[in-house]
Amino acid sequence: MKIEAVDFFYLSMPEVTTAADGSQDALLVRVAAGGHVGWGECEAAPLPSIAAFVCPMSHGACRPVAASVLGARVESRQDIAAISLRVAHDSMDLLQAAHTLSGIEMALWDLLGKARDEPVWQMLGYDRSETKIPYASLLFGDTADETRERAQKARSDGFRAMKFGWGPIGTKTASYDADHFNAAREGGGEDSHLMVDVGQIFVEDVEAAADRLPALEAARATWYEEPFSGHAFEAYAALGAHDSAVGIAGGEAAHNVAMARHLMDFGHVKFIQIDCGRIGGIGPAHDVAELAAARSVTYVNHTFTTHLALSASLQPYAGRAGDRICEYPADPSPLAQAVATNPILRNAEGEIQAPEAPGLGITVDTEALKPYLVDTEIRVGGKILYSTPSLG
Amino acid sequence: MKIEAVDFFYLSMPEVTTAADGSQDALLVRVAAGGHVGWGECEAAPLPSIAAFVCPMSHGACRPVAASVLGARVESRQDIAAISLRVAHDSMDLLQAAHTLSGIEMALWDLLGKARDEPVWQMLGYDRSETKIPYASLLFGDTADETRERAQKARSDGFRAMKFGWGPIGTKTASYDADHFNAAREGGGEDSHLMVDVGQIFVEDVEAAADRLPALEAARATWYEEPFSGHAFEAYAALGAHDSAVGIAGGEAAHNVAMARHLMDFGHVKFIQIDCGRIGGIGPAHDVAELAAARSVTYVNHTFTTHLALSASLQPYAGRAGDRICEYPADPSPLAQAVATNPILRNAEGEIQAPEAPGLGITVDTEALKPYLVDTEIRVGGKILYSTPSLG
Structure with a gap:
């Protein structure tokens, strides 16, 4: 099989706000090869990511991502890795390339799994897809009361793990933040897993x-996420000390x-959180899961968008029974909810697992997405390099 | 002064090849504020960089770069730093943002320098612009003979330092590469500075x-550049050992x-090479020059494009007499040569220095650039987000 077509779909809510809600838009990728179709999703700015494919x-050493992908052979996971290696070299000066490739790489795993009638986690060498404890990923409220109410709602929605992030935390005093942490603990219940993302x-x-830290300890937070910029390994290490x-x-x-290896080896984090839609897809994320296991670091997915991205992000550690917790978009936008006809639902115990169906196991609802499709066109030197394709 | 306009100009040679010649296209940035105009250049893929500004x-946390720049105050270097900090936070999920910002940041220094009638290096705190030894930055030939001829030509063009890079090196045997290293030394002369970039x-x-390494030692190479991918700090350290x-x-x-700090602290490089058109501009590059000095690491510019980029890349270490060597585009494309009416020429001793004129001290030849301007248009949701502006 050779890659015949790669189509990008830029989807967006009619209105996008400055809230840290990553589900307000989405960039889906559809790849076709040998009569099969695979889907993936970039967790990235749609327009620059499309531009990095078609430029x-x-x-x-600054070629478009398309140059390494279109026409390439895709018969095995080694073929997928070869494409990734080619992008890393031939697009080394194109910074956005990794984000663009991420959705394509996912789609290639999905496609290959469908062609082989195997779930992706099985192609990765796992015997089974272990259940995970999904944590509701939520934003802090504007007030501590609002945070408490959100925690109570997650609790009543059956979540026994929840993470609060962003909002006003870090912009005022430590005591103000402590009120929010306490409220999250109170609202979520004494027996819940509570995580905090700043x-x-x-x-x-x-x-x-x-x-x-003292307030996070008092609230018995499991982890303290992204206190610093992604490259500040020294600061991570100093806080960990x-x-x-x-x-x-x-x-x-x-x-x-x-980058993920360095955050573990130089930053000494206890939890490594990987977004398959940014790190280059499922293969690199699986590499990180193996590096994490060798270092007794807990692997966790990062997912704040759709159930297509959720399935992709579960695959790299689907078979690791020790890494129990997973991020679960608890309150995504209507657009994100529209993506999958078969979302990943919680079982009677409130747990989830990566699908048993071939590939990523997610059926993309192209009809439901049509209202969100953003008409886009890029013209360079008199040629149309990109024009929104049909969702079919 | 508030930033009133930021215009991107995508310039290209009529034909672009797969040679590692970064001067085949260019992305210039013009910034206007308070009646002043500044120019900068992104060393980056033009289309994705423009998209990251207008998307x-x-x-x-995934806003376009424009959101942090347009309308911002620019009265001091602190104002420029504040803009950079805002981009780092508000565009943290937009990977291409750093490359887009780089050209803008340069243009802001140029503009501020012109407004104050000061060269940029003076605004950075340097008393004088020291002379540097420019090395001719050249590509290895397809054969060792061709490499020798290129070295001889650089020698006869008056260069007493030269760097050879890319070409077939690393794709065949160590002995094949050794022939090229020897040829470069022979052609360049026994007393020349020879550098190698792979x-x-x-x-x-x-x-x-x-x-x-043995062949590089035999050829008395000053340095061995980029053996590994930019993030492979462990490999750098192992080779350095x-x-x-x-x-x-x-x-x-x-x-x-x-990233630069980590390459020094974890990768233990002896020479740190910074491209102002990628690292976020002149301010961050100057930070690296200070970090390098504190570690006895030699700072060198990375410049393979125009004399506008060359001036920008000299500023961060213009006043450091100890860091003597600088990269000099010896054989850039006609497009790159057309950019400046007043290129940075070698003096009688064959040395160069950052200009004494205000700002970056480079006059952009807008007339000469017109034939290279690539007509570009980006439409999203029925709105034209970008359309090639007039060079004036």
């Missing part, structure tokens, strides 16, 4: 980040395996 | 990279200060 070559708010300021009961977590910004 | 917001060809393969007389060099891929 004219700048020179030999969205890089402290940049590299270890002291400001450490000021929040406080030897708190709260583990430091990070990794969603990793756009290659090395 | 619709995806969510609060363009990430060994990815993370330390052994293959180390196989070339061979304790060769040839220093390991790298850094052009750094798209933020942390």
Whole structure:
């Protein structure tokens, strides 16, 4: 099989706000080869990601992603890895390439799994798809009361794990933040898993980040996520040296395996969180899961968008029974909800697992997505390089 | 002054080849504020970089670069740093943002320098612009004879330093590569500075990279550049541990200060090479120059495009007398040559220095660039987000 077509679909809610809700738009990728079709999703800005696929070559080390993908053979996971290696070299000066490739790479696994009638996790060498405890991924409220109410709602929705992120945390005092952490614990219940994500708010300021540790310990947070920018390994290590009961977590910004490895080896995080839609897809994420296991670091997916992305993000550690927790988009946008006709639902115990069906096991609802399709056209030097394809 | 306009100009040679010649296209940026105009250049894929400026917001942490730039105050270097910090946070999920910002940031320094009638290096705190030894940056030939001829030509053009890069090196045997290294030394002359750049060809393969060390030592190469991918700090350190007389060099891929710092602290390079058109501009590059000085690492610019980019890349270490060597595009494309009416020429001793004129000291020849302007249009949701502006 050779890759015959790669189509990008830019989808968006009619209105996009500055909330840290990554499900407000989406970039889906459809790949066709040998009569099969695979789907993937970039967790990335749609327009620059499309541009990185179609742009004219700048020179030999700055080629569009398309140059490494279209026409390439895809018969095995080694073929997928070869495409990724080619992109890394031939697009080394095209920064956006990793985000663009991520959705394509996922779609290739989906396609290959369908062609072989195997779920992706099985192609990765796992015997079974273990159940995971999904945590509701939620945003902090504007007030502690609002945070408490959101936690209570997640609890009543059956979640025994939840993560609060972003909002006003880190922008005021440590005591203000403590009120939110307490409210999340109270609302979520004494027996729930509680995680906190502060969205890089402290940049590299270890002291400001450490000021929040006592309150996080008091709220019995499992982890303290992304206190610093994605490359601030030294700050991660310095905060980790406080030897708190709260583990430091990070990794969603990793756009290659090395960045995730460095966050573990130089940043000493306890939890490594990988977004398959950014790190280059499922293969690199699986590499990180293996590196994490060798270091006794807990692997967790990062997913704040659709159930297509959720399935992809579960695959790399689907067979690892020890890594129990997974991120679950609890309140995604109507657009994100429209993507899958067969979303990944919680079982009677409130747990989830990567689908048993071939590939990623998600059926994309192309009809339901049509209202969200954003008409886009890119013209360069008199040629149309991209024009929104039909959802079919 | 507030930033009133940011215009991107996508320029290209009529034909672009797979040669590793980064001067085949260019993305220039013109910024206007308070009656002043500044120019900068992204060393990046033009189309994705433009898209990262104009794209619709995806969510609060994935905003277009424009959102942090247009309307922002620019009265001081602190204002420029504030814009960079805002881009790092508000566009944290937009990978291409650093490359887009790089050209804008340069243009802001140029504009501010012109407004204050000061060269950029003076605004950075340097008393004077020291002379540098420019090395001719050349590509290896297809044969060793061709490499020798190119070295001889550079020698006869008056260069007493030269760097050879890319071409077939690393794709055949160590002995084949040795012939090229010897040819470069022979052609360049016994007393010349010789540097070698292998363009990430060994990815993370330390052994293959180390196989070339004896021949590099025999050819008395000053440095051995980019043996590995930009994030492979462990491989850099392992190669450096061979304790060769040839220093390991790298850094052009750094798209933020942390990456460059890590290449020094974890990769133990002896030469740190920064491209102002990728790392986020002049401010971050100057931060790296200071970090390098504190570590006794030699700072070198990375420049393979125009004299506008050359001036920008000299500023961060213009006042550092100890860092003597600088990259100089010896044989750029006609497009790259057309950019400046006042290129940075070598003096009687064959040396160069950052201009004394205000800002970057380069006058952009808008008339000469017109034939290279690539007509580009981006339409999203019925709106034209970008259309090639007039060069005026």
